Amino acid sequence: LPAGLSQWFPALEVLDVSGTGLAELGAELLALPRLHTLLAKNNRLGGPGSLPKGLGQAPLGRSLRVLNLSGNRFAEVPPALLGLRGLQSLSLGGNRLHGIPPEIQELRSLEFLYLGGNFITSIPPELANLPSLSYLVLCDNKIQSIPPQLAQLHSLRSLSLHNNLLTYLPREILNLVHLEELSLRGNPLVVRFVRDLTYNPPSLQELAGRTIKTRNVPYAPSDLPENLVRYLSLASNCPNPKCGGVYFDSCVRQIKFVDFCGKYRLPLMHYLCSPECSSPCSSASQSSTSQSESDSEDEASVAARRMQKVLLG
């Protein structure tokens, strides 16, 4: 791009340099104070220096709202763009990403995130710290599981997960009350009921942690090594309402099926603190298949009330 760009066109608001073979977006863009939309799809961006240094602090960094870098060669989310605190829409579809950096949470204004068509294998829980995210596209990747923290994305209206390697979803997905669209086709989702009671007995550290939490033993950060303070903060609540217990690493995983609007069944992973606990809406711990199916019906009506349209298969 010409070096005098920001001098000749200081009022530039939208710039589309898609399909021009660019290998880097240079510093000549930094001084464009009114540029809110930058489209650079289908280029040769991806090497180091693809984006100009100091992007987050430059006038461009403050004005940019929409950035489309789809169809390029990025193997990682370029660190330079993580400083774009005003960015509302980011597309890195069709690149070569193998992961998502936890620093993605610094894009505080992000509403639209398109990461379809990459090689992403897992999702960092920090993604859930984006308070305004309403559209998240993760289709056509290699994702094996969804972190339950994703349910904290209260603004999420559309979640695209099709063509990945998911076998189940975390039950917390039911908490996404504003979710209107969910695509799950092309995943090896477990179809028939699976009772998978994999239980590793808790460690002494786990048992001590549980006791501190359930008995409300007071402690201050100065009382414990930093790693244990952090460990205690990661306690998860047992979903059994009658239990009130917590667990850390040792939990029972159970797949339950929830019928959405009477249409289909989604395998949801339930975590319980012990095999004796049972999820809400399920009665005996030793349920037969037919019992569990009817358990799913109760949970189905709860889920159906919350989730609206689900695109499955």
Added chain:
Amino acid sequence: EEQLVQTETWKAQSLQELVRILHRIFAEDKLSVEEVQALMESYDSNPEEWLQYAKFDQYRYTRNLVDSGNGKFNLMILCWGEGHGSSIHDHTDSHCFMKILQGNLKETLFAWPEKKGNGEMTKKSERVLRENQCAYINDSIGLHRVENTSHTESAVSLHLYSPPFDSCNTFDQRTGHKHKVKMTFYSQFGERTLC
């Protein structure tokens, strides 16, 4: 199945002309699938002529009514953002023509699930439709899923359904279970429909 009475070679020079010829063909009540498909293909997509109907939604594909065909057919434009796709669906005993106006769409054909079946639906074939190509389907041919598999380009398609219908069945690929859904328009005749 309609008898082929005469094969006319139509060439629609514009979207407006396409609509005019469609009205004439459908007034005769002697539908030839080949004739309509050839007519749809003959129209060289010109975005200036249909941009007013091409209203995109961020979250999912949209259906935008262009012409209601005097009750004989519905002509509509569908707008597909990157990664947008449909569920597997049937066509409520109607003819369905689908012409690509911009971009590409992948069509995957499925066999009807067995009545007592409770297993994964059978994929029959798939193909990518390119600009200006026109595909045809009806319930006797099978079911299909249509998707824009591009992560960088949006797609626009022109659909003709005869007779018009406003509900169809969607199918769960994993089990073959079907569910009736009502179809709505995102816009009609270029005006956004508020629902």
